[in-house]
Amino acid sequence: MAGFRDIDRALFPIKSIAAVIEIFKHHLERTSEPDLALLSIIVGAVENSLTCGRPNAPQQISDPIESSRLPSLEYHTVEVLYNKFYAIMKGAVDVPAKNTTKTQYATRELVKKVSDAVWNTLSRSYYKDRAHLQSLFSYLTGNKLDCFGVAFAVVAGCQALGFADVHLALSEDHAWVVFGEFSTETAEVTWHGKGNEDKRGQEIGKGVAARSWLYVNNKPVVCTRAMEVAALVSAINPSLNATHDAYEVAYLQQELLWLLYDLGHLTKYPMAIGNLGDLEEISSTSGRIRCDILFREAISSARSYYDNMHVYPYTYQGGYFYRNKMYKEAFESWANASDVIRKYNYSRDDEEIYKEFLEIANELIPHIMKVESSGFSASCILKKPECFAYLLRFYDGICQWEEGSATPVLHIGWAKPLVNTISKFDSEVRAQVNIVCESSPGDSKFDHKAQTNGNATSCLNNNNNYCISEKENRSSDNELIHAIESKVISEESA
Numbered sequence: 001m002a003g004f005r006d007i008d009r010a011l012f013p014i015k016s017i018a019a020v021i022e023i024f025k026h027h028l029e030r031t032s033e034p035d036l037a038l039l040s041i042i043v044g045a046v047e048n049s050l051t052c053g054r055p056n057a058p059q060q061i062s063d064p065i066e067s068s069r070l071p072s073l074e075y076h077t078v079e080v081l082y083n084k085f086y087a088i089m090k091g092a093v094d095v096p097a098k099n100t101t102k103t104q105y106a107t108r109e110l111v112k113k114v115s116d117a118v119w120n121t122l123s124r125s126y127y128k129d130r131a132h133l134q135s136l137f138s139y140l141t142g143n144k145l146d147c148f149g150v151a152f153a154v155v156a157g158c159q160a161l162g163f164a165d166v167h168l169a170l171s172e173d174h175a176w177v178v179f180g181e182f183s184t185e186t187a188e189v190t191w192h193g194k195g196n197e198d199k200r201g202q203e204i205g206k207g208v209a210a211r212s213w214l215y216v217n218n219k220p221v222v223c224t225r226a227m228e229v230a231a232l233v234s235a236i237n238p239s240l241n242a243t244h245d246a247y248e249v250a251y252l253q254q255e256l257l258w259l260l261y262d263l264g265h266l267t268k269y270p271m272a273i274g275n276l277g278d279l280e281e282i283s284s285t286s287g288r289i290r291c292d293i294l295f296r297e298a299i300s301s302a303r304s305y306y307d308n309m310h311v312y313p314y315t316y317q318g319g320y321f322y323r324n325k326m327y328k329e330a331f332e333s334w335a336n337a338s339d340v341i342r343k344y345n346y347s348r349d350d351e352e353i354y355k356e357f358l359e360i361a362n363e364l365i366p367h368i369m370k371v372e373s374s375g376f377s378a379s380c381i382l383k384k385p386e387c388f389a390y391l392l393r394f395y396d397g398i399c400q401w402e403e404g405s406a407t408p409v410l411h412i413g414w415a416k417p418l419v420n421t422i423s424k425f426d427s428e429v430r431a432q433v434n435i436v437c438e439s440s441p442g443d444s445k446f447d448h449k450a451q452t453n454g455n456a457t458s459c460l461n462n463n464n465n466y467c468i469s470e471k472e473n474r475s476s477d478n479e480l481i482h483a484i485e486s487k488v489i490s491e492e493s494a
């Protein structure tokens with residue numbers, strides 16, 4: 001049984017955040033591969049004691065990070081849970097004894113059996129979106145896991161059984177596994193969303209499902225063991241209740257993310273870098289790079305390794321700019337997010353990103369326009385043509401997202417804030433935006449590269465892409481506005 005090494009035992013009982021960080025350091029720096037089950041049980045136990053525990057004895061005044069603030073976590077407690085997990089996995093599959101030195105690779109049947117073992121030991125019915133259901137501590141003490149937690153448990157189970165080829169694959173709203181000699185096999189192992197039949201055991205769709213944002217055009221984050229540790233650290237949830245976080249848990253998550261960052265394990269994991277950026281914005285670590293640099297690193301990671309098919313890096317950055325009243329920069333981030341989503345077809349599985357764009361279009365941008373047109377605005381974005389251009393690119397990306405999709409995106413609820421926003425820009429500001437039409441050779445949204453045909457006309461038609469560049473010379477953008485308005489309103493009459 002991989003799990004416990006003497007060094008681990010020596011660090012028990014765990015009485016401080018610092019001790020938890022020491023265990024992660026040891027597993028990441030001095031073992032062949034970190035033990036996912038062990039680390040998930042430990043961090044789940046700590047999170048549980050600080051966020052779900054009953055208000056225990058009056059809090060000790062000592063520093064929660066270094067000395068004992070945590071209810072002491074005994075080696076025996078962790079060992080019992082670890083052995084229980086191992087027994088469940090062992091019981092589920094009869095792994096042939098390792099009689100050969102030949103590396104054994106997992107099969108689809110094995111992966112499905114491990115997924116069934118987890119699936120069949122979950123409580124019958126519980127609120128799946130509740131917080132703190134992501135760790136093996138939750139699974140082993142409460143038989144509850146969220147959809148990410150099930151996928152993580154399957155990977156940890158396969159590791160415990162000796163299958164080093166089974167790894168976690170992550171999109172921005174779903175998780176599955178890759179396996180086999182070249183990690184080319186894929187399998188669903190958990191559910192997604194509400195009321196959808198799970199597809200466990202099936203390979204990841206290549207057909208129409210692959211064109212939805214949910215599967216990020218087959219550009220998922222395929223994890224190494226250390227990146228699976230980064231995923232479990234990202235999944236740490238410091239929330240105490242709807243309005244407060246447990247400071248010690250947020251601090252633990254932030255320190256573990258910096259440990260993983262320094263070891264290079266976040267390089268190909270944009271969302272983990274974004275999570276670290278969010279934590280740094282709340283409470284910056286002295287001597288560390290600023291959070292806005294982290295948001296930029298997340299974007300360049302998505303561009304470098306995932307063909308710029310991920311949306312969240314831009315919405316991490318846009319959210320930061322918005323919270324810090326950097327509205328022009330926020331518009332640019334959201335226009336860039338829209339340039340990603342336009343490449344996809346909208347499918348019923350994409351509700352999460354739909355809600356993200358709905359909130360930006362119908363809450364955040366209207367709020368900005370309200371405060372900016374109150375006359376006391378400092379950033380006077382209503383006078384800047386580039387802001388108008390960013391907003392048009394943002395809205396146009398959503399229009400194009402809808403084009404060619406089986407499910408409509410826009411409805412009248414989008415039109416009012418949209419038209420209200422555009423009409424806040426005076427005509428002489430709008431006139432400074434030049435809209436250039438581009439012919440599009442192919443029909444596919446993914447491999448189409450914009451071609452500039454040189455002659456500038458202002459249009460929004462269903463076949464051609466167009467890009468917007470702010471230029472001095474005037475162009476009539478009323479056609480464009482009417483096109484957007486008529487498009488949206490025609491949706492209404494449809």
Ligand SMILES: CC1(C)CN=C(N2CCN(c3ncnc4sc(CC(F)F)cc34)CC2)S1
Pocket residue numbers: 147148170171172173174175231234235271272275312315316319
């Ligand atoms: C800009 C935002 C709204 C802020 N937080 C965002 N998150 C996006 C999702 N988060 C994540 N952070 C690290 N890894 C993963 S893997 C995954 C999909 C799940 F099904 F496994 C989600 C996710 C963390 C929080 S996007």
